Amino acid sequence: MQKGDSSRIILEEYAISNAVEHSIVQEGEPWSIEKFAENLKVEIIREGDNGRELEFDLIGCAPALANAFRRILLSEVPSMAIEKVFIRNNTSLIQDEVLAHRLGLLPLRADPRLFEYPALPVSEDEDASDQDTLRYELKVTCSLNPHPRKDSRRPEDIYINDNVYSRDVKWVPLGQQAEIYPKGEEQLGVLESDILICKMRPGQEIHAFMHAVKGIGKDHAKFSPVATATYRMLPEIKLTKPVKGEMAERLKGCFSPGVIEIVRDKKNGPDDREARVKNARYDSCSRNVFRHNDLKECVQLTRVPDHFIFTIESLGALPPAVLFLEAVKTLKAKCRTFIEEIDNIA
Amino acid sequence: MGEMKSNDYNSLKRAEKFRKVAKHIEDKWKLVPAFLKGKGLVKQHIDSFNYFINVEIKKIVKANEKVLSDADSLFYVKYLNVYIGTPDVEESFNVNRITTPHECRLRDLNYSAPISVDIEYTRGNQRIIRNNLLIGRMPIMLRSSNCVLNNKSHFELAKMNECPHDPGGYFVINGQEKVILIQEQKLRNRIILEEDNKGCIVSSCNSSTHERKTKTNVVGKGGKYYMRHNIFQDDIPIVAVFKAMGIVSDQEIMQLIGTEEEYMRRFSASLEECHTANVFTQDQAIRYLSNRRKQKRFPTSKMGVVDEIKDILAINILSHVPVVDFNFKVKATYIALMIRKVMQGQIDKTLIDDRDYYGNKRLELAGSLLSLMFEDLFKRFNWELKQIADKNIPKIKAAQFDIVKHMRQDQITNGLAFAISSGNWTIKRFKMERQGVTQVLSRLSYISALGMMTRVNSQFEKTRKVSGPRSLQPSQWGMMCPSDTPEGEGCGLVKNLALMTHITTEVEEEPIIRLAYNLGVENVNILGGEEINNKNVYMVFLNGNILGITKNYIRLVNVFRLLRRKAMINGFVSIYPQHHHRCVQICSDGGRLCRPYIIVKDGESLVQQKHIEALKHGFKTFDDFLHEGLIEFLDVNEENDSSIAFNESQIEAGTTHLEVEPFTLLGVCAGLVPYPHHNQSPRNTYQCAMGKQAMGTIGYNQRNRIDTLMYNLVYPQAPMVKSRTIELINFDKLPAGQNATVAVMSYSGYDIEDALILNKAAIDRGYGRCLVYRNAKCTLKRYANQTYDRIMGPMIDSNSKKPIWKHEIIDNDGIAAPGEMVENKKVMVNKSMPAATMNPVNPANVQTQPDYCDVPVLFKGSVPAYIEKVMVSSNADDAFLIKLLLRQTRRPEIGDKFSSRHGQKGVTGLIVEQEDMPFNDLGITPDMIMNPHGFPSRMTVGKLIELLAGKAGVAEGKFHYGTAFGGSKVEDVCEELVKHGYNYMGKDFFYSGITGEPLQAYIYSGPVYYQKLKHMVQDKMHARARGPRAVLTRQPTEGRAKEGGLRLGEMERDCLIGYGASMMLIERLMISSDMFDVDVCNTCGLMAYRGWCHSCQTSASISTISIPYSCKLLFQELQSMNIVPRLTLKNSGD
Structure with a gap:
């Protein structure tokens, strides 16, 4: 296999042999902030799923930087989650600990920036500060439906409240919170309404108070503000030889739809099909070309090492763009601390 | 064989022709669920028990129907009938209520039903008939014909707190679930040719009747033939036995054995020996035998020598061969046959029987074991009645002697219950003493319970180092699972039944005998030795007894099979010719292993696509297939007389049967493994052992149970890659494991030696989270001196007016409240016991408070637990019974054991933050990282395929199948991956989570079903600085339970x-x-x-x-x- 452009990560059939060579993008010349600032580009590509998903390109930086943002988004940007559950009554089938765990994983609407981190020894009793705690209540009792649908034996028809959903978790103002947050439930409630918490049967009851606090994903995954934040390097596909005719069709089938297009050119003779790379961006990098011995000679699969396609899927408490900015702020703060520490040594 | 080779080309051609004819039968496997639908997986246990309580018990009572007394010749008790009712419990005195198994489990009761008899007896001069008299209680097998769960719908079962998927087949004794394991035994009543340790050829016969068990041997020693039997001191010249049986002339003896030159030559020395010993007449022979009898310690017999020896010959020697009016003809023929077998064995050593051959084995089930036990107890019961009658009738009393008043029911009740609960099977009349016949049903997981129901225990000594009985026998095919056996001492001796194995119960002999005679079998009694040993005839046996001879054995066998297929004969009766012994064996005895096969006629399977369609639509059941003669059961011996095709394409000209479905040759536990045919075989064996330790769900009623120990998974999942067996045994409804996204790569150094890396975020979200339930129990007894145990409320601290720390969680009733957290050394039940329980406290009847000492139920354990529920009830002795269920929720930690379904276990080596885990283009981080070094030496290719199929299944949104010898093909799975934009090899482009750079290698990743095993660090961790010491030596105690020291050995x-x-x-x-x-x-x-x-x-x-x-x-x-x-x-x- 011929060695291609050394500035690209080459996807070979069985390995990515030059993967490590690109850890430092700027080889040779000394790193300068000006040059970095000049090269760094951020392009927003797509915003989707009710503004909960953001795809943007981070171009011109080392993977370490992109990765730092990813890691911070996953585990260090704070969010609010239920931390303490005070169970008054739980006669349902679900165990107290499991119920508490499930409640803890519910995503909340609250903006973590409005709250403090909880005071360190979290007080055992229920009086908590309105500065760092949100209080919720879940009170559901299952009963027989007095007016069941005729001839139906389906649980949802003959019982009331047989399914406990996340919408049954209600926000309860603490201290001054009712005045500070006039929008209340809308601003601080539970994000999704239809998360099934528990199933019940008549006579069973759940009554619990919950305290939500601000925390980070490092402590527990429930505090992570994103479903996931990830990046991938921009794929690049080069055709080293023209691919024509039937081969072109096969080549097209080897990649994700829209990656390879077939151009018809009269000059190419009777079978006028020829494959061209249309847009390699959305290729899944499945490398299935390598299954065809004749095709693999004609293609070189590479990835651009300093072009990151960043995707942030927010849980919904904050828009992904804001989350990214938070991540940047966190990184900045961390750098400051680090520099301070270094200065202190000297 | 030689013929086969010369005709190789021709047969190939013929095979080619048939290959074209053979049509693939789509969905043939649907026959398997149809087969299992009837009685489920433990049908053998239930059938056996049903046979016992409905048929055999009546036979036993009939055989022992009369009790007579020596004191009064007119006195008698006669049993007219016996029946077993439905299980009940005594609510209060003489008030009984139908019970459920679950109530018995919770209340520590016996799930047993009354045994009632109708009797006729004499009281004075009156003859009285009493009906429905209770003589004892019979433990009832769950789901048997007398069980309340029999034929109940899911809804009804749920109402009784019973899981519909629970197989039944076990007993509930004192609240414990007990299984009577299947016992593997040597064949009885057949002639087995063996070689003894001196190199002599022995043909031996273990006779077994209801009365006795004896062993008769015929030995060929030094060119002569002898009989070896327990009641004789040493080897008896065989001719003397013949003469004692009334066959005096040498010619007659010789004719019985066979008049071929070779046999005559070999036997002449024996004849001569008899002459030199001066034994010529029957009388001489009998005296000769009498002198060689083992001396009895108490010579009690009043009979003369002649009668005594004749009696012995009739009863003790080959006791299963019936002798009517001292006509020894059949018995002599039988002995002659044994001699002939010895001679044949001497001529050709290959004829020596293989003791490990499965046709020479019988399996003993709960029914037959219980019938032995019941008969023993019933005989003792009658003997005791006789003793009472003997003692009481001569006494003159005001009330006439009424035997009914002396019938005690507790003897039979306790005898049966004790035998099942202890597993000690002591049968006095057979001098049988066996331990460990029953075991507590393991409820660790659903699979462990199922696996236990199919377990077969061998009688062979476990300590002996012989490979014969332990190695895999070719005749085990389809009967015993080739994978499921433990490692270590029980290896190969403890086996498990395959999925479709059926164990026969006894079938009435009478009709078969009549049929055989009608089919041209001639009785040996009317024939001489010359005719019996004619070259052209075959001898016919029924259950090891000579039935007669037949000239046209082929016709006999064929007609017999035809009648069986037409359901005129019971389907479990087998018939097969043994050519080198020139005989036809008919078997109708219980304990044979058999298995259904599709019948093939003229190279075409009788089961056609249309039949399967009818089955699918529910127009037909499995029984219809049997009745229509499309499918029949073959036992191991008859299998040997058949040519069975593995699949449709292998049907040839001589093929008689077709395998129903190849995956059924595996058992329940091995059926969980996806793609087992791609794995190295020991790996499947390891998984069979580990599947039983996996936690998950144990039944739909798991939350209602109060077991001593129960492990549950919080979020169990059905496996992404299923198998047909998984669906058949409902493992997908009661799963034990979770589908983890696994990346096969190395990560840090914490994954060496099979350690696993877990993703912390996955654990946070509930992966591997488990619940551990334990119980605490106490009873409040009443004592003989009118004192009783009591429970007190919490002790109140006088200063703070609050309960003391130890009593913090107990309610006013003295029992801990549900929902409370229990810490080490806290009291759960504040019980106290009177100091003096034996002697009356105060004889002067002065009412004073007796002294009490505290015997609280304490919680022990370094990690606190929660009280899930409290049960207050009463047990069989009417004592209060308090049970508490304690719960712990555990998240996986370093050192917890996990295993895939391919015998690949490993402990958690490191728990890694999500951001440190590698991620792929889609942003997927694995839940688990497994080191690739686990693969080359283990050769678990099945796991690789499982991952691939799981990945494709997740992408496509469907379950793939990894059924043995079938399942989704790798090729198709790869295509499916490509369709969804994945690499066809299942390898993805990953980035390091730590540096953010791409990894050099493509990573094989996808979902694999992982089981969490019961071994957890929390139950094992142990350290000690200071602590308790032994009283005698003052040295630190030993063991974790006693907080012991770590020994410097x-x-x-x-x-x-x-x-x-x-x-x-x-x-x-x-x-x-x-x-x-x-x-x-x-x-x-x-x-x-x-x-x-x-x-x-x-x-x-x-x-x-x-x-x-x-x-x-x-x-x-x-x-x-x-x-x-x-x-x-x-x-x-x-």
């Missing part, structure tokens, strides 16, 4: 000695163990006490030294046996 000691670390030795062996200061008298060298030497009566020269307490103990013990150890002390400086 002999080998460790050797190391320290070798290294020369003397101070370290002193520290570990004395200072941190049992150091003790003793005073030693320097004058006498004995130990002094408090500076005073008792032997010298002085305190003049006493020194204090430190020695191990155990050393001091040794000196004192030596002194007590008159050995005086004296210590001579020196200053260390000298």
Whole structure:
């Protein structure tokens, strides 16, 4: 296999042999902030799923930087989650600990920036500060439906409240919170309404108070503000030889739809099909070309090492763009601390 | 064989022709669920028990129907009928209520039903008939015909707190679920040719009837033939036996054995021996035998010598061969046959029977074991009645002697219950004593319970190191699972039934005998030896007994099979010819292994696509297939007379049967493994052992149970890659494991030696989270002196007016409240017991409070638990029974054990933050990282395929199948991956989570079903600095349960000695163990006490030294046996 452009990560059939060579993008010349600032580009590509998903390109930086943002988004940007559950009554089938765990994983609407981190020894009793705690209540009792649908034996028809959903978790103002947050439930409630918490049967009851606090994903995954934040390097596909005719069709089938297009050119003779790379961006990098011995000679699969396609899927408490900015702020703060520490040594 | 080879080409051609004809039958496997639908997986247990309580028990009672008395010749008790009711419990005196198994489990009761009899007996001169008289209680097998769960719908079962998927087949004794394991036994009533340790050929026959069990051997020794039997001192010349049986002439004897030149030559020495011993007539022979009898200790018999020996010959020798009016013809023929077999064995050693061959084995099930036990108890019951009658009838009393008043029911009840609960099977009349017949049903997981129901225990000694009985027998095919056996001492001896194995129950012999005679079998009684041994006839046997001879055995066999397929004969009766013995064997006895096969006629399977369609639509059941003669059961011996095709394409000209579905040759546990045919075979065996330790769900009623130990998974999942077996046994409804996204790569150094890396975020979200339930139990008894246990409310601290710390969680009723957290050493039930329970507290009847001492139920364990529920009830002795269910929720931690379904276990080596985990283009981080070094040596290719199929299944949104010898093909799975934009090899482009750079290698990743095993660090971790000591030696206690010390053993000691670390030795062996200061008298060298030497009566020269307490103990013990150890002390400086 011929060695291609050394500035690209080459996807070979069985390995990515030059993967490590690109850890430092700027080889040779000394790193300068000006040059970095000049090269760094951020392009927003797509915003989707009710503004909960953001795809943007981070171009011109080392993977370490992109990765730092990813890691911070996953585990260090704070969010609010239920931390303490005070169970008054739980006669349902679900165990107290499991119920508490499930409640803890519910995503909340609250903006973590409005709250403090909880005071360190979290007080055992229920009086908590309105500065760092949100209080919720879940009170559901299952009963027989007095007016069941005729001839139906389906649980949802003959019982009331047989399914406990996340919408049954209600926000309860603490201290001054009712005045500070006039929008209340809308601003601080539970994000999704239809998360099934528990199933019940008549006579069973759940009554619990919950305290939500601000925390980070490092402590527990429930505090992570994103479903996931990830990046991938921009794929690049080069055709080293023209691919024509039937081969072109096969080549097209080897990649994700829209990656390879077939151009018809009269000059190419009777079978006028020829494959061209249309847009390699959305290729899944499945490398299935390598299954065809004749095709693999004609293609070189590479990835651009300093072009990151960043995707942030927010849980919904904050828009992904804001989350990214938070991540940047966190990184900045961390750098400051680090520099301070270094200065202190000297 | 030779013929086969010469015709190779022709047969190939023929096969080619048939290959074209053979059509693939789509969905043939649907027959398997249809087969299992009838009675489920444990049908053999239930059938056997049903046969016992409905048929056999009546036979037993019939056989022992009369009780007579020596005191009164007119007195008798006659049993007219016996029946077993439905299980009930005594609510209060004489009020019974139908019970459910679950109630018995919770209340520690027996799930048993009354055994009632109708009797006719005499009272004085009256003849009285009494109906429905209780003589005892019979433990009832769950889901048997008398069980309340029989034929109940899911809804009804749920109402009874019973899981619809629970297989039943076990008993509930004292609230414990007990299984009577299937016992593997040697064949009875057949002639087995063996070689004894001296190299002699022996044909032996284990006879077994209801009365006795005997073993008769015919030995060929030094060119002569002898009979070897327990009641004779030494080997008896066989001719003498013939003569004693009334076959006196040598010619007649010879004709019975066979008049071929070879046989005559071999037997002449035996005839001569008899002549030299001067045995010519029957009378002489009988006296000869009488002299060689084993001397009885108590010669009680009133009979003469002749009658006695004739009796022995009739009853003890080959006792299963019936003798009517001392007509020994059949028995003599049988012995002649044994001699002939010995001769054949001497001529051709290959004829020696294989003892491990499965056709020579019988499986004993709950029914037959219980019937042995019941018969023994019933005989004892009758014997006792007789004793009572003998004792009481001569006495003159006001009331007439009424035997009914003396019938005690507790003997049978307790006898049966004790046998099942202890597993000790003691049958007096057979001198049988067996331990470990029953076991507690393992409820660790659903699979472990199922696996236990199919377990087969061999009678073979476990300690012996012989490979024969342990190795896989070809005749096990389809009957016993080739994978599921434990490692270690039980390897190959403990086996498990395959999925479709059926174990026969006895079938009535009478109709078969009649049929055989109608089919041209001639009775041997009317024939001479010459005709019996004619070259052209085959001898016909029924269950090892000679039925007669037949000229046209082919017709007999064929017609017999035809009738069986037409359902005119019971489907479990087997018939097969044995050509080298020129006989036809018909078997109708119980305990044979058999298995259904599709019948093939003229190279075409009788089961056609249309039949399968009818089955699918529910127009047909499995029984219809049997009745229509499309499918029949073959036992191991008949299998050997058939040509069975593995699949449709292998049907050839001579094929008689077709395998229903190949995956059924595996058992329940091996059926869980996806793609087992791609794995190295020991891996499947390992998984069979590990599947039983996986936690998950144990039944729909798991939350209603209060077991001593129960492990549950919080979020169990059905596996992404299923198998047909998984669906058949409902493992997908009661799963034990979770689908983890696995990346096969190395990560850090914490994954060596099979350790796994877990993703912390996955654990946070509930992966591997489990619940551990334990129970605490106590009973409140009443004692003989009118005192009773009591429970008190919490003790209140006088200052704070709050309960003391120990009693914090108990309610006013003295029992801990549900939902409370219990910590180490907290009281759960504040029970106290009267100090004196035996003697009356105050004979003067003065009402004073008896003294009580506290016997609280404490919680032990370093990690607190929660009280899930409290049950207050009463047990069989009417004592209060309090059960508490304790719960712990555990998240996986480092050191917890996980395993895939391919015998690949590993402990958690490291828990890694999500951001440190590698991620792929889609942003997927694996839940688990597994080191690729686990693959090359284990060769678990099945796991690789499972991952691939799982990945494709997730992408496509469907389950793939990894059924043995079938399942989704790798090719198709790869195409499906490509369709969804994945690499066809399942390898993805990953980035390091730590540096953010791409990894050099493509990573094989996807979902694999992982089981969490019961071994968790929390239950094992142990350390001690200071702690309890043993009373006698003052050394630290041993073991984790007693908070013991960590032993510095002999080998460790050797190391320290070798290294020369003397101070370290002193520290570990004395200072941190049992150091003790003793005073030693320097004058006498004995130990002094408090500076005073008792032997010298002085305190003049006493020194204090430190020695191990155990050393001091040794000196004192030596002194007590008159050995005086004296210590001579020196200053260390000298």
